Amino acid sequence: MFSTLNQGIVYALGTGWWWSLPPEWPCMTGNPGMCASTIDSDIDGIPDMFEAMLGLNKSSADSDGDGLLDYTEMSVCNSNPGDSDTDNDLVPDDVEVASHSNPTMIDSDGDLLTDFDEIVVHHSSPILVDTDGDGADDYVEVISYHTNASLRDTDGDGLSDGQEILGYLGYVTNALDPDTDNDTLLDGLEITIYHSDPTSLDGDQDGLSDRDEALHHNTDPMKVDTDGDGLSDYMEIDIHSDPRDLFSPIGWIIVACLTTVIVLGMVARATTRKKKAAAAVIEARNKERQRIVTLEQHVEKMIKKYAARSMRKFTLGPIKRDWELGSRYTFKEIEMVLDQRVTRGLLQKSAAKDSIEDQEYIIST
Incomplete structure (x- = not known):
């Protein structure tokens, strides 16, 4: 269905489609009755017939x-002129138009927050996904983190909500708390000025809080040893040395002392090892001597028993078996002890045999 509006404007009902025709078009159709369609009682640009x-x-x-x-509403906003809230989002069409939102859409910017929530509740822009331009969408700020979607820095710590929520600067901090780690340093200052960890009281774990290092000692809160002299900042401060001076006298004295202690300890350990090694050699020699002495004692007893039995001749084989010396002494060791007695004239040795076991000895009278 089509209708002619004032000033020659034609509107296609149900389509929202407008176009212009000459003002005299209604009376040129051959139907004089249509000339009545141009009557506009309220002078709003829409003929009475069409409004009806x-x-x-x-x-x-x-x-x-x-x-x-x-x-x-009909020609510009495309909203319903007979309904003050075309999209039924609880925000009047005139308020939506003033806010530049679409009065025919519940969520004009498609950020998952209704125009009502943005305009009335959160005071954010219904046509911008990120009202404050902080890098965090309005929905994320409002629903997930409860920050102010229209304020870049909700907690006023010098970091935008987006930087805190998304960790753009290397740390994810609390966008509602200006001092995430409660060390009395603002998160913004820790990251941009002191270069410390805003989520930890002691970023370098050196025993000194980031606050003390930044405000009192002027040391690096992210380095255990600021001056690199081998002593931690905590130790230097404890001994009243300068943790920022590589050539701090006290620091070098401590380093020298520690080095001396380490060297002396190494020397002492080396000396102890040498002494233990020498003692082990001496002990082994003593054990060997004692072993031979024991063998000599066995041989002496054996010779006496043989002499008492008038057994003047014997061989090495039976000695090992009879005296159970086989597991502890070799034939060579037994022969050595017997040869000592041959030298002293206590024994006589027969001619060499093919087998050492058959070697004969004679007890001298």
Whole structure:
């Protein structure tokens, strides 16, 4: 269905499609009755006949009383001139138009927050996904972190909510707490000025809080040993040395002392090892001597028993078996002890045999 509006504007009902025709077109159709369609009682630009067809008030230029002219709603806003809240989002069309949102859409910017939530509740922009431009979407700020979507830095710590929430600067901090680790240093100062960890009281774990290092000692809160002299900042401060001076006298004295202690300890350990090694050699020699002495004692007893039995001749084989010396002494060791007695004239040795076991000895009378 088509209808002709004032000033030669034609509107296609149900389509929102407008186009212009000459003002005299209604009376040129050959149907003089259509000339009545140009009557506009409220002078709102929409003929009375057409307003009646749409259920609008022909006596009021703003049928729904939303502050927007019916003609403006139909031709510019594409909203319903008979409904003050076209999209039923609880925000009047005139408020949406003033906020630059779409009065026909519940969520104009598609950020998952309704225009009502953004305009009335959170005071954020209904047409911007990230109202404050901090890098965090309005929905994320409002729903997940409860920050102010229209304020770049909710907690006023010098870091934008996006930097805190998304960790753009290397640390994820609390966007609602200006001092995440409660060390009395603002998160923004820790990251940008002192270069410390805003999530830890002691970023370098050296025993000194980041606050003390930054404000009192002027040391690096992210280095255990600021001057690199081998002593931690905590130790240097404890002994009243300068943790920022590589050539701090006290520091070098301590280093020298520690080095001396280490060297002396190494020397002492080396000396101890040498003494233990020498003692082990002596002990082994003593054990060997004692072993031979024991063998000599066995041989002496054996010779006496043989002499008492008038057994003047014997061989090495039976000696090992009879005296159970086989597991502890070799034939060579037994022969050595017997040969000592041969030398002293206590024994005589027969001619060499093919087998050492058959070697004969004779007890001298």
